[in-house]
Amino acid sequence: MAESHSQSPTPCDNHQNHEQVGGFDWMVLVAAILCAFVCALGLNTMLQCAFQCVGRVLTEPMQWIASRRLNSGIKKKEMVALPTSTYSHSGSPSSASSCVICLTEFTNGEQIRFLPKCNHHFHVLCIDKWLLSHSSCPTCRHLTQV
Known part of the structure; x- marks a missing residue:
């Protein structure tokens, strides 16, 4: 079995x-x-x-190199030559009352720099730092000319 x-x-x-x-x-x-x-x-x-x-x-x-050089910043000497003014609130709603780089409001008596070609206003420290690496306006992208 x-x-x-x-x-x-x-x-x-x-x-x-x-x-x-x-x-x-x-x-x-x-x-x-x-x-x-x-x-x-x-x-x-x-x-x-x-x-x-x-x-x-x-x-x-050539086009690529030229476009990189065109917006690679301006010299410090040229940047200092850009006009500055003291901010005072004019009450006009059309005037810009804040810096588009740092997004803070301008205060009375504060130094601001404006770009002559497009007339956009910024804090001096903000726009100076921007212009060391860019040759254009941060708002409208027009090239800065002194």
Whole structure:
């Protein structure tokens, strides 16, 4: 009677046969393929960006350099030459009563600097710091000319 017992596969053995065929784990293979696909997409995106930037630099170098120099700040000597005045509240609703750089109100007796081309007013410290790195008005973007 002992001979009539046949060995049937246990549920664990059956599960192992579905995941591994010939000692190969299919889930690891699927994860590796998915990871390779995501890496390939990222590399493709980076290469496209690099080629576009290189193409732009090669085809438009003078325009790019000129535009960077044009708005790269003014010299301190030119900045000091810009007109300043003492703020006094005139009561006119059309006049600007706050600095658009720091967003605080002008107070009576405070030194303000205005840009002659567009006539926009700013705190002296605010606009001086701005003009060291930009050559344009922070409000209207007109280039500052002394």
